[in-house]
Amino acid sequence: MSYSVGQVAGFAGVTVRTLHHYDEIGLLAPSGRSHAGHRRYDDADLDRLQQILFYRELGFPLDEVAALLDDPDADPVRHLRRQHDLLSARIEKLRRMAAAVETAMEARKMGVRLTPEERFEVFGDHDPERYEEEARRRWGDSDAYRESRRRTSSYTKEDWLRIKAEQEDWGRRLAAVMDAGEGPKSAAALALAEEHRGSISGHYYDCSYEIQTGLAEMYVADPRFTAYYEAIRPGAARFLRDAILANAARNGYAGGAGGL
Secondary structure: OOEEHHHHHHHHOOOHHHHHHHHHOOOOOOOEEOOOOOEEEOHHHHHHHHHHHHHHHOOOOHHHHHHHHOOOOOOHHHHHHHHHHHHHHHHHHHHHHHHHHHHHHHHHHHOOOOOHHHHHHHHOOOOHHHHHHHHHHHHOOOHHHHHHHHHHOOOOHHHHHHHHHHHHHHHHHHHHHHHOOOOOOOHHHHHHHHHHHHHHHHHOOOOOHHHHHHHHHHHHHOHHHHHHHHHHOOOHHHHHHHHHHHHHHHOOOOOOOOOO
16 A cells, blocks of 8 residues: 555654655655655555654654664664663653652742652651641741741751650650649740740741631641640640640730631
8 A cells, every 4th residue: 555645744744845855854754655756655664653652752853763773783673672661761850850840849839849769758647738738828928837838948957856856855745744744834834835925936937826726726626636746645736726726815915816
């Protein structure tokens, strides 16, 4: 069978003008002509066109493509082997590029510049991104949210590890106060509540007593937050809530629950 230039252009997804150009430079001369002198391509021509388009896709200039295809020592198997090697190299390059883009996406969504390994080292199995969409929906228009995003976007791995160490130390001292039998209105508990507020203000955004009491209510109302504090010590979520409310009242705040 033979095919017209229009048919071949449709098969290959190229323009008729491209096929004319390949013919003019001797890269792909059709094997036959119609009675009217129109180009006619056979199956061997289509095989050659496929090879041309493959090498072009890989970035080879047309003169190099011609040299490769017209090499008298090259056979179809050799071409396939070369193409396989080139494709494998491109796939590996694209895989590395995709991995780099995914890492950048994760860091941008978290607002931190961490590799996946560093992210796991800092946060363990706690994924801050799980709550990012909800936080944006609930507080995205607030100054506090924007301030937190602005600050954390510049934090390094070392910054996060330092914050993590501070939080773990605070958690151990909270558990110790509870183990000692002190109540949420004790001096030690009130000091920890104030330290909790100061930590948020120091690392994320200005945490007023109104905001802190709103957070405190979430610690007992939202099972996710409750689980975080219960992992420090059973009963810690409610103990901290009560300590925060008592500390806010001690410092003159007696309003309703706020939020971030």
